[in-house]
Structure formats: structure tokens, C-alpha cells
Ligand code: FES
């Protein structure tokens with residue numbers, strides 16, 4: 001919608017973010033990544049390529065991992081969003097986060113939030129195979145320029161083995 005000067009008018013939307021209802025007013029062309037970072041202060045989700053190619057901006061929307069740099073915020077009115085800030089409990093890291101620490105699954109850490117979100121979805125998605133090759137393929141949308149892939153894979157597989165059948169987020 002435009003005002004009389006042809007300027008886009010903000011749209012009010014409600015998001016459930018990390019379990020809390022949040023309301024915000026955003027221009028219709030704002031992407032979810034910027035809404036989370038700039039409007040809600042959730043800067044854990046990173047902007048890498050801003051073109052849907054690196055996975056740094058991955059968040060869960062209704063349990064599904066998406067690139068938030070490609071998603072208009074207004075399309076997600078009413079949706080349930082989980083960002084990296086929502087993975088840990090009050091006192092503890094999630095098992096996957098703890099495994100990332102244990103396996104040294106990051107170097108600069110810039111891609112880590114996106115890796116964690118994709119891996120969280122992967123571990124709850126029974127359609128994804130469990131071999132190293134299948135997990136690596138499923139994680140291939142998340143680029144790590146430092147090359148921590150081997151350790152990321154180890155962290156994911158250990159989390160799967162230790163928490164088989166249990167909720168891991
Ligand atoms: S910042 Fe979204 S895919 Fe790279």
C-alpha cells in the first residue's frame with residue numbers, strides 16, 4: 001500500500017519469535033532477516049551474501065529452515081519463527097550447540113548460527129538420511145568459508161547418536 005506521495009506504508013505484522021509474540025510495523029519490502037535484526041534486535045542471525053546463497057541467515061519458520069534474506073517479512077504474518085537465540089534453554093545450550101562447542105565446529109563463527117538452524121531442522125526431519133554423505137548434502141546450502149565442515153558433521157552426527165528419539169532443540 002502507498003501513501004499519497006507514493007511512499008510505501010508500513011504494515012503491521014505479528015510474529016511468534018522464540019516463543020514470544022512480537023508486533024512490528026515494517027515497510028512491505030522489508031525482508032525477514034532485516035526485520036529480525038534491525039527491528040527486533042535479534043542479531044544472532046547473520047547477513048552473509050544477502051542473495052540466498054550462503055545460509056548465514058537461516059531461521060526456522062514453522063519448523064522449516066529458510067533463508068530469511070529471501071523472505072518478505074509480511075508474508076510471515078502469524079508465523080512461528082525460531083532464531084539462534086531461541087535454541088538454548090534458560091541455563092543450558094541445546095545438545096547441538098554443546099556438540100558444536102565440543103567438536104570445535106566453527107572458526108570465525110559467522111556461519112555458525114545458520115549452520116545450527118539448518119542442523120536443528122535436519123535432526124528433526126525424518127525424511128533426511130542419516131549417513132555422513134546424506135547429512136553433508138542436506139547441509140550443503142550452508143557455506144563455511146573457514147572449512148569447518150568436518151567438525152560440523154561430527155557435531156551433528158554425535159547429537160543424533162546421543163539423542164536418538166528425543167527432541168534435540
Ligand atoms: S545471507 Fe541469506 S543466504 Fe546468504
Ligand code: FES
Pocket residue numbers: 105106107108109110111112143144145146147148
Ligand atoms: S566458521 Fe567461519 S564461515 Fe563458518
